[in-house]
Amino acid sequence: MSKSAQLRIPATYLRGGTSKGVFFKLQDLPAPAQQAGAARDALLLRVLGSPDPYGKQIDGLGNASSSTSKAVILSRSQRPGHDVDYLFGQVAIDRPLVDWSGNCGNLSAAVGPCAIHMGLIAAARIPENGVCTLRIWQANIGKTIVAHVPITHGQVQETGDFELDGVAFPAAEVALEFMAPAAEDGAMFPTGQVLDMLDVPGVGSFQATLINAGIPTVFLNAQDLGYTGTELQRDINQDPQALARLEAIRAWAALQMGLIADLAEAAQRQHTPKIAFVAPPAGYATSSGRRVEAGAVDLLVRALSMGQLHHAMMGTAAVAIGTAAAVPGTLVNLAAGGGTRNTVCFGHPSGSLRVGAEVARVDGQWQVTKAAMSRSARILMEGMVRIPAGSF
Known part of the structure; x- marks a missing residue:
């Protein structure tokens, strides 16, 4: 029987829109998981508690739904004219699969607030009061998202009276703009027809x-x-x-x-x-x-x-x-x-x-x-996520 110790990895657990996910700073991940591949996928699966044949993700941070079985990796942007690079993984519940093929629009609302919280945004970019406008590079699909994050006394304003159907409690509004959201490597309508x-x-x-x-x-x-x-x-x-x-x-x-x-x-x-x-x-x-x-x-x-x-x-x-x-x-x-x-x-x-x-x-x-819409976001928990050594 294995008696290996648990690893401690800095992480932040956030609600973004009508989704929840575990957010990591790229540099905080163990070295093998800082690159795309099997090690990264295995780590995220173990964090969320997948694959779970019971479909409950009891032994992880997932909540047994596609809306809550999500992981995000953030880093200072390497893309000119952008503030933060954002990578999203949709973690399957009952299978050993992390799908990297698309973005999560709901968690996009949490990227700007989390990047500020993680210290990825230079202090000079953050107003004392007002709105911090951040350009986010969505790495999965190669697109730009502009997030307008409310700031009070130099900190992200998370509480407020903005109501979002599907979320029980009001919070501060985060306005999002998805720039040129259609695929660049093909037509917006892949068949060339609208019907x-x-x-x-x-x-x-x-x-x-x-x-x-x-x-x-x-x-x-x-x-x-x-x-x-x-x-x-x-x-x-x-x-x-x-x-x-x-x-x-x-x-x-x-x-x-x-x-x-x-x-x-x-x-x-x-x-x-x-x-x-x-x-x-x-x-x-x-x-x-x-x-x-x-x-x-x-x-x-x-x-x-x-x-x-x-x-x-x-x-x-x-x-x-x-x-x-x-x-x-x-x-x-x-x-x-x-x-x-x-x-x-x-x-x-x-x-x-x-x-x-x-x-x-x-x-x-x-x-x-x-395309534009408003969502909200809030940090639910921050600290260390633990997974057994040898999980990846």
Whole structure:
């Protein structure tokens, strides 16, 4: 029986938006984990408590959901014109997998505050009172995020009265701008069309909007799936057949979007693409029992992350929603009533969220300049995380 000691690694545990994650300073990681690879993945899996065949992550800091099984690595930016480099890992719960293929829009709100807390930002950049504007290099996808972090008496202001549906308590508002969030190595609409027909053997054929903005996402009509768009987590996550069908659709969409070369690769790429379904406005009761009236939103959206319906909305998927809503003819735009718009308010299982996007058609291709939304963030715990020696 192994009796090796435990390692102590400096870490900070934060809520960002409707997610939680363990944040590390790159230089604080053990030397083997300071580089991408198996050692880093093994360390993060052990920190979060994965893989756990019971699905609970009891022996780690994960909380048994895709929203809380996340890790972030920060460092002073090596990118000109940027303040901090931000790397995100989505840690699977029941499998030995860390997915590095995309960003987390919710935890993006915590990057600026955490970077200041970790001493990664020069003191001269931080005002005594006001807003500290930081340029963040999102290393997973090679994109810039601008975070506007409130400062009081030279410290990050974390408490406040900004309310975010899906989070129980108010906090200070952190405004985010996702600059040019579409993929640079391909079209924002990978197939060149805003509306496609997606054929999924054994499942069916579906109208779909396939977009790569914020995060690769496939949008479907709720009605085509037999849904209303008012579903809550229990309506989807307790239905294994529904989850299997949605995963099959997601896998074939990944293939059609050119994200994978073989269908089998989708199982190892759970973080991207996301799959979401949309519907016109309708009244519904949120997961907290609060009523959202049809007139309060432009459309309804439900999205899955890591094979489960999300309790609110992923931040990166919100970017995709805002961008798609601004492009006439997408399923998102049509569900919102069509026409031209640069902001949209959508209903999700926990309430509603407003997101804006600036798009233009250039040389026959749709381009997005930026997407913007507000989230909040708060440090929950700081100190040392412990893992058994020999875990990586």
